[in-house]
Amino acid sequence: MSTTPAVAKTNAVRAEGLWKAYGHGEAQVVALRDVSIEFATGQYTAIMGPSGSGKSTLMHCLAGLDYTDHGVVNVGDTQITGMGDKALTKMRREKIGFIFQQFNLLPTLTAEENILLPLGIAGKKPDSEWVSRIVKVLDLGDRLKHRPSELSGGQQQRVACARALASRPDVVFADEPTGNLDTKSGTEVLRFLRQSVDEFNQTIVMVTHDPVAASYADRVVILADGQIVDELQSPTAETVLDKMKHFEEIVAAKEEANQAADAGEAR
Ligand SMILES: Nc1ncnc2c1ncn2[C@@H]1O[C@H](COP(=O)(O)OP(=O)(O)OP(=O)(O)O)[C@@H](O)[C@H]1O
Ligand SMILES: [Mg+2]
Numbered sequence: 001m002s003t004t005p006a007v008a009k010t011n012a013v014r015a016e017g018l019w020k021a022y023g024h025g026e027a028q029v030v031a032l033r034d035v036s037i038e039f040a041t042g043q044y045t046a047i048m049g050p051s052g053s054g055k056s057t058l059m060h061c062l063a064g065l066d067y068t069d070h071g072v073v074n075v076g077d078t079q080i081t082g083m084g085d086k087a088l089t090k091m092r093r094e095k096i097g098f099i100f101q102q103f104n105l106l107p108t109l110t111a112e113e114n115i116l117l118p119l120g121i122a123g124k125k126p127d128s129e130w131v132s133r134i135v136k137v138l139d140l141g142d143r144l145k146h147r148p149s150e151l152s153g154g155q156q157q158r159v160a161c162a163r164a165l166a167s168r169p170d171v172v173f174a175d176e177p178t179g180n181l182d183t184k185s186g187t188e189v190l191r192f193l194r195q196s197v198d199e200f201n202q203t204i205v206m207v208t209h210d211p212v213a214a215s216y217a218d219r220v221v222i223l224a225d226g227q228i229v230d231e232l233q234s235p236t237a238e239t240v241l242d243k244m245k246h247f248e249e250i251v252a253a254k255e256e257a258n259q260a261a262d263a264g265e266a267r
Helices: 055-062 085-095 111-121 128-137 153-165 183-200 237-245 247-266
Strands: 011-022 029-040 044-048 070-075 096-099 171-175 204-207 219-224 227-233
Touching: 011 055, 029 055, 029 070, 029 227, 029 247, 044 055, 044 183, 044 237, 055 070, 055 171, 055 204, 085 096, 096 153, 111 128, 111 153, 128 153, 153 171, 153 183, 171 183, 183 204, 219 237, 219 247, 227 237, 227 247, 237 247
Parallel strands: 044 204, 044 219, 096 171, 171 204
Antiparallel strands: 011 029, 011 070, 219 227
16 A cells, blocks of 8 residues: 555636526527536646537636636635636736737737736736746747747747746646647647646646647546536547547537527426
8 A cells, every 4th residue: 555645636726517608598609508627736638629619718717717607716725706807807917827829929029028028017026047947948048039020930839838837827728829830839839838737737728629739638628519528538649539530429419418408498
């Protein structure tokens, strides 16, 4: 028997019973249906599922970028459900890093200024040793004085990665971070995200459509029609691809079940 004391696993993010609908009446789209999920500290999770299955909505609700209709979201020890806009903005600055498909860098600022901007806005002093380390790992040392227009797509996304990690956030949310990159640049970004989990115990939640990108994660969560329908541990590109082959069947079955449930409720 192992004598190693059990290390309590903490959750960086925890959501329970999330519901989210857009629009009203006939035009209403239910984007999340009773989603409960936990993201352990230091874990790298990929969220997959067909277009429109609710991946971005889930991520926005977890990150306090959007409000849920029902359910509770906790980021670390803080319940963010019920917070007002101001408190949410502060929470995001302190606890969350974002990486978007479109990089979202400010064009008039240099790479370095972009990296340090969120810290500046939050009124925090950068930990220069930490920032230097990230810049080194991302191989951005000789690009810091360049503006985004003077950088390749891959370099811009690496700047966005550095910006997301500069404040040592509790969790990094990445929505298709490699969606606009060629394979080589995409691989560099994915390797960095993996390394930040292995070496810095970073928590990452990443939406992707790419089975190879998903294989960098520790687990894959699959959404269909606003619900979690499957989960894979220690994914490989092959096991993910195998799941994706059945997406259409899974979605058809979910949609049918959800329509029947909705019709039952409406009666
Ligand atoms: N602001 C909005 N207003 C109305 N409907 C919306 C809005 N945002 C999302 N939806 C709908 O909610 C559902 C889930 O959308 P979401 O963007 O979360 O999907 P996704 O899984 O991220 O898709 P993709 O892979 O295409 O990015 C879709 O049916 C979408 O049309
Ligand atoms: Mg999306």
